[in-house]
Amino acid sequence: MKVLGIDTSCDDTSIAVYDGEKDRVLSNVVSSQHEFHQPFGGIVPEIAARKHAENIDLVFQESLQIAGIETKDLDLITVTRTPGLLPALLVGLTFGKGLSYCLSLPFKAVHHIEAHIYSPFIEKRKEIPDKFLALVVSGGHTLMFLVEHPFKYTLIGKTLDDAVGEAYDKVAQMLDLGYPGGPVIDNIYKNYFGEYVQLPKPKVEGFNYSFSGLKSAVKRLIEKGYPKEQLAASFQKTAIEYLLGKLKKAIDYYKAEAIAVSGGVSANSLLREELLKLKEKGKKVFIPDIKYTSDNGAMVAFVGYMKYLLEGEDPLTISAAARSIL
Ligand code: KG4
Ligand code: ZN
Numbered sequence: 355m356k357v358l359g360i361d362t363s364c365d366d367t368s369i370a371v372y373d374g375e376k377d378r379v380l381s382n383v384v385s386s387q388h389e390f391h392q393p394f395g396g397i398v399p400e401i402a403a404r405k406h407a408e409n410i411d412l413v414f415q416e417s418l419q420i421a422g423i424e425t426k427d428l429d430l431i432t433v434t435r436t437p438g439l440l441p442a443l444l445v446g447l448t449f450g451k452g453l454s455y456c457l458s459l460p461f462k463a464v465h466h467i468e469a470h471i472y473s474p475f476i477e478k479r480k481e482i483p484d485k486f487l488a489l490v491v492s493g494g495h496t497l498m499f500l501v502e503h504p505f506k507y508t509l510i511g512k513t514l515d516d517a518v519g520e521a522y523d524k525v526a527q528m529l530d531l532g533y534p535g536g537p538v539i540d541n542i543y544k545n546y547f548g549e550y551v552q553l554p555k556p557k558v559e560g561f562n563y564s565f566s567g568l569k570s571a572v573k574r575l576i577e578k579g580y581p582k583e584q585l586a587a588s589f590q591k592t593a594i595e596y597l598l599g600k601l602k603k604a605i606d607y608y609k610a611e612a613i614a615v616s617g618g619v620s621a622n623s624l625l626r627e628e629l630l631k632l633k634e635k636g637k638k639v640f641i642p643d644i645k646y647t648s649d650n651g652a653m654v655a656f657v658g659y660m661k662y663l664l665e666g667e668d669p670l671t672i673s674a675a676a677r678s679i680l
Contacts, residue, residue, distance in 0.1 A: 355429040356380070356421070357662075358414075358453070359655025362406040362446030363438025363466045364494070365397045369413045370651030371421035374430075374659045377479045380421035382645065382652040385409045388534060395527040403441035410449050417651070428459060432658025435463035436675040437494070443674040451670050460667035462658040467495060467680050468505065469653040470616045474640035476656050483638060487610035489601055491625075492617030492648075493519035493534070496597075498561050498604060499680070501614075504664060507680045510604060511561025518593060519619045521565035525572050525589050529582050539586045540622050546587035551575060553592040561604045568592060594624045605637070612638040621647040 355374035362368075370382040387405045391397045418424060433450035434443065447463075454461035471488045475481060488499045488507075496518045498511035516524065519536055526535020531542075553571050556564040572589050597619075605613060615629055621644050633639040646653055 355659065356423055356427050357430045357432055357655040357659045358417075358428050358450075359464075359651035359653070359658060360431070360433040360446045360450045361466070361469070361649050361651050361654050362410065362442050363434045364442060364649055365391055365402050366649045367406045367409045367413050367446075368649060368651040369410070369417040370655050371417055371423060371428075372652060372655035372659060377477050379477060379652045379655075380423070381417045382650055383413050383417040383420065384648075384650055385413050392533045395533055396523065397439065399439040399441050402439055403445055406442055406445035410445060414449070425457065428453075428457065430460050430462060430659065430662055431457075432462045432464050432655050432662070434466045434469065434654050435672060436465055436678045438466055438676065440674060440676040443676070447674045455670060460662065461670055462662045463668045463672050464654045464658045464661070465678070465680055466649075467497065469657045470495075471499065471501060471507075471614065472657050472660075473616045473642040473646045473650075473653040474614045476642065476646055476652055478640075479656075479660070481640075483612040485610075486612035486614050486638075486640070487601075487604060487608060489597070489613070489615045490617045491518050491597065491615065491619035493517060493523060495617065496563050496565070498601070500608060500610075505661065509680070510608075511563065511600065513563040513565060514558055515564050515566040516569060518563070518565055518597060519617070521569050521593065522619065524569050525586070528569075528573055528576055529586055531582070531586065534618075536619060536622065539590050540624070542583050542586040543590040544623055546583055548584055548587070550588040550591055551580060551584060553588055555592060555596045555599070561600050563596070563600060565593070568596075590622075590624060594622060594628065597625065598628050602632075605632075610637075612640070614640040616642050616647065618648045
């Protein structure tokens with residue numbers, strides 16, 4: 355079964371072709387719009403939607419070409435329906451519905467967070483544990499779930515203000531490092547060998563997080579004239595230690611044996627290094643391949659395929675939603 359996966363939830367137009375039986379990604383094309391949003395220091399929904407509309411057909415054609423298939427070879431259309439920027443989501447959803455209607459193919463709508471949660475298991479479908487602790491860390495979300503496979507979620511923690519990726523982007527903007535901030539700050543951290551400044555780790559209840567205090571602390575130190583590199587590296591050290599500290603507490607509390615960390619921030623070098631240490635301690639740790647950390651069509655096709663087998667198709671009347679819980 356050749357599955358098309360479409361994601362236009364944010365600022366990447368992405369379409370993938372996934373072979374369901376073989377559990378193989380045949381293509382995963384991502385057209386990034388970063389340069390258009392960069393001058394605004396964040397994503398402008400109107401611009402995102404317009405660029406998706408301009409690019410989506412090209413991305414679709416390229417994805418088929420790389421996969422070595424034609425439109426007639428497709429068997430299932432899967433699309434991110436929620437959550438995300440509404441005008442952006444609508445472009446992908448409408449495109450997917452149109453394809454499904456014209457080609458008389460089944461259609462499956464996918465929840466973006468669910469796609470991230472399962473992204474560490476792409477091309478490793480047989481390794482999905484019956485139970486695992488999932489941490490999703492991206493530009494829009496910082497969420498911790500207990501997952502019972504197939505597809506049962508209990509939310510056990512979330513950010514009470516900014517998402518961790520958002521904090522990265524805002525700190526980078528304050529330091530004039532460009533957008534998106536995560537990769538730039540990560541790079542500075544990797545090349546920094548100086549002293550770190552102490553930054554606060556906000557105390558919030560349970561397995562919840564808060565990142566706005568950390569961001570404000572960096573702002574105050576910028577005003578005091580601390581060097582950019584020192585602040586960027588110290589921010590990363592504190593943010594990742596904070597993320598991991600709570601994750602480890604949750605692992606102990608729930609006696610989790612398997613952990614899956616996903617989303618754009620899971621590309622972070624320090625986070626990945628620290629997660630590997632957990633693996634050495636005997637935990638099963640799943641992290642996505644770097645190309646599946648940020649938004650991509652492959653994770654949509656992967657989850658869409660599994661859910662289609664389990665639940666069947668969705669009606670074409672299904673609509674997009676900017677927000678929705680899992
Ligand atoms: O999952 P994603 O592509 O989009 C959302 O659904 O939000 O995540 C994008 C976020 C951005 O905030 C970006 O700064 C962050 O992931 N990011 C990173 C790294 N690479 C991307 N954050 C920390 N370290 C990185 N290496
Ligand atoms: Zn995402």
